[in-house]
Amino acid sequence: MASLVSVKGLKKSFGDLEILKGIDLEVQRGEVLSIIGPSGSGKTTILRCLNLLERPTGGQIDIDGQNLCKERSGGEMQFATRSDLRQIRKGIGLVFQQFNLFPHMTALENIIEAPMAVNKVDRSTAVEAARDLLESVGLGKWADHYPLQLSGGQQQRVAIARALAMEPAVMLFDEVTSAVDPELVGEILLVMRQLAEEGMTMLVVTHEMNFAADVSDRVLFMDNGVVVEEGPAAQVLGAPQNARTQGFLRAVRDRAPMDEDQQ
């Protein structure tokens, strides 16, 4: 069976700075892949390329059988048209580090907006689905609260529910626990764990090594724009082969508590 997410030779440069130097990755349906690595290694850029928030400078991306970009024979990039891209993006849920909830709308309104506008779901159906989603992320009682009335952990769970409301084939998580207080990280990870158990296909950029170890099927370690090591979670995290992976994991385990904020 073809992979749900297929990335071949993905390159991205900002001016002269090459962030991604040819990334290959495949994610099967129902699989959870965690991407780990030091800051600036290009993890986030991969996720942003996967729905063309950043336009790759090389390589090919296919998601759920639809082509987002490919390299023509001359090396020139060819991207999905604007309307095709909107269609493809409906199938890709992205959760941001900074939540990016719509601050002028309640939690419920945040969730029903896109299904009604993009999928043309009628309001009562959308509201019903949104209430179920809020319930499933533990926020059933918070439907009518505005984002700024919620804690970081709650906002991020609303953001996850908002992405899920589009019934995506794959969910992308971009360091979703990095902007919340340490004591609220757990409630977000719990929701993600639940999602993984329900069989959602997930790509998770994270600094939470325990989460990566427990929940992911595979882990990919990146450094300096290349994939350094990739394999089953237990192998990459438990018995890394590459010296750079070993060094990174040692640094993460030994980190002083202060470093947590910077990461």
Place this chain on the structure above:
Amino acid sequence: MNIETIQEYLPIILKGFWITVHLFLWSLLFSTVGGFILALMRLSPIATFRWISAVIGWLFRGIPLLLLLFYAFFALPAISRSLMFEPFWAAVLGLSIWTAAYQSEAIRSGIISVEKGQIEASETLGMTKRYYMRRIIIPQSIRIMIPPFIGNAINTMKQTSLAAVITVPEMTLLARQIISEDFKVAEPLLALASIYLLLTTILLMAQQGLERIFRLKV
């Protein structure tokens, strides 16, 4: 100067009150629509639109309003008889274009100050640009543009007094008539000033009300 004389002049000046208010409201309406269109043109991906908007902003913020009013009233009819307006509408034309040039900047700065993450979230959910501008970006930008927008409106309110020079019988013209007929200066001017102050106070109160309505719920 005495209070009784002021009381005597107030009703005469107030005859021009509604003309002043109408000058202001029509100019506010046209300049808001015009300023909004100019702002969207300035943010357009189409270079020609950006260029046209920039030139209009440069032109009408760079020329004194008094000159624009003269132009609208005296010069346009000289170009073509079909461009002959009544004094009132010539004043509205000049005030509207002048204000629109300023309002476009207030509106544009509101729109661009909405966080980039809001656009990314909207695009990620598959919304079209037209849709998310209307539902996500512009509603959030209104809160930010209220203070500069009302500031410009207050300016326009006061500048309606310049319409006197193209014979619009608004309050300032009536006050000047009193001065030339009765040779009293301080009393009519004080009465006039107090009415403008009342009107600008109402606008400032409107600003507070709008800020309360559009405040983010915390």
